[in-house]
Amino acid sequence: MAILQIKNLHVSVDTDQGTKGILKGVDLTIRSGEIHAVMGPNGSGKSTLAYSIAGHPKYQVTDGEILLDGENVLEMSVDERARAGLFLAMQYPVEIPGVSVSNFLRTAKTAITGEAPALRTWIKEVRESMDNLKMDPTFSERNVNEGFSGGEKKRHEILQMELLKPRFAVLDETDSGLDVDALKIVSEGVNRAHTANDLGVLLITHYTRILKYIKPDFVHVFVDGKVAEQGGAELADRLEAEGYDRYVKA
């Protein structure tokens, strides 16, 4: 049983108009096997939370802490966080010209586990995961995210999550831009990793649509850089009916 704690997190970014506070005291605790949905209107700081957990240099933590089994995550570099078991499925994965998916996956797996995976079992594992996500085998020969459709990029993110087996995964609007078929495929991937690895999931989403396929244990409503309300899955149903207006006006 692992535990990821976010305590009183304050984060700011540098803008042309000076430093701007985005997160204003976030408290969240996620345990292995739990699925937490973070929902909120645009600009509420959902993606900032995701990037801050992963350690993107653009985001400065000005107060608070993030602890993984008591270890100070904020002192770790981006790659150390990944090796400690944190994973961020990105909303806008970048293209890396000249680096093939197969080379990338093998390099990442080697980095995470500290040794190169046995070739034969690794190839089999990659093929099975790609098969599950309905990805064409030629996909592994393409360059990372280069010329990928929106749906392919998201599947590729989930593929990495299944293969790298993190302890906690933050999914940053993984549902955005997906049609229903792709949404189902991606959701099944998340559910598989959740079951297989007792994965803790922080599911960041603007819409309730994905929650039909991934059942959250907890729902947190994010407004203006803070958790405005939290509850169980029923809170998502209420948001579906009422939208965010209630929070934004308040």
Added chain:
Amino acid sequence: MTDSSANVQHGLIEHSHGAGVPLQIRSDRPRSKSVSDFAAIDQRQDLWRYLDSSALKGLDADVLAEYKNEVQFAETAGVTFTWIESTDSRVGLIGLPEDRVAAAAYTNASKTLLVEIAMDVVLVEPLRINIVGSSNTASALHLVIVANKFSDATIVLEHSGLGVLGENIEIDVQDEAKLNFVSVQNWESGSSHVAAHYSRLGRSSYLKHSVATFGGDLVRITPVSTFTGSGAEVEMNGVYFADAGQHIENRPFVDHAAPNCKSRVTYKGALQGNKAHTVWIGDVLIRVVAEGTDTYELNRNLLLTDGARADSVPNLEIETGEIEGAGHASASGRFDDEQLFYLQARGITVDEARRLVVLGFLVDILQRTGVEDVIERMTSVLEDKLGRS
């Protein structure tokens, strides 16, 4: 552009900008076989301003030795290799020297290697020409490559060993022919190489022209592609890696002298170490007759350390407004932080991430040659260079 990060990005049909204005119109450059028609080289001349002329090691002299034994090739069905006299009428048809070093090489190469791919011949395997130098005596070499009508071939010209070489290469891509030409410069240190490539593209022909430069103290290549028939296409690619003290200069020029032709010029380089210097001058001329032209040129440089310098100047001369498109982009800078973040977020250390990004950035161009062994061998050359940083 200097060693600060900078960007020029246009997709405009017509424009002008200070750094890009050529001191002399590219098409007006004088052409001659005679060394004496060109003034002694001096850094005040625009053509040589980036270069310390001592690095030429005598390539600009009146008298040069000659390469012949250094040139290796294997006889192949459908292709003839012949050493002809350079006074033969088949020499000098495609292009004449535009600078003093090219003229010196032209005059001093008494023999020319004529490589002729017969009409209709389709070669599955790449044709290899290996040039293996073994001395630092300034020498001259002249090649004429003729891809006859409807032929389809790949030629890999590879330079290695120790050499001080002035080289002229004429490439005649006749109507409907397809040629994939790759020139690799992987010289030992102490080498200097100045080459001029003159390509002429006939009607509906296709030329992929690639240069890959990794080894040599000085390597300067001026590849010129001239469209003489309509509906032709040229793809000019370049990849280079300059280590401390290396000077790599590329001066591609596309002359749109026929209508409805397409050109794409893509050069990418990386620099590491003190006084690593690269120069890219990309010229495109769209003449009055060249209606329907579609052209784009791009140069990107990755500066891996302090002390390296990348100069990058795109020039576009447009004499007709009736074109499909004309654009260029040039950028020299440091790593893309988002790429590094993505890789690091998958557990990959920052050093390994850098290595992957640089290799990927350059291998992208190598891959376009489509020649497997060149991609593999040059990738490992790059890996060695990155291992040294």
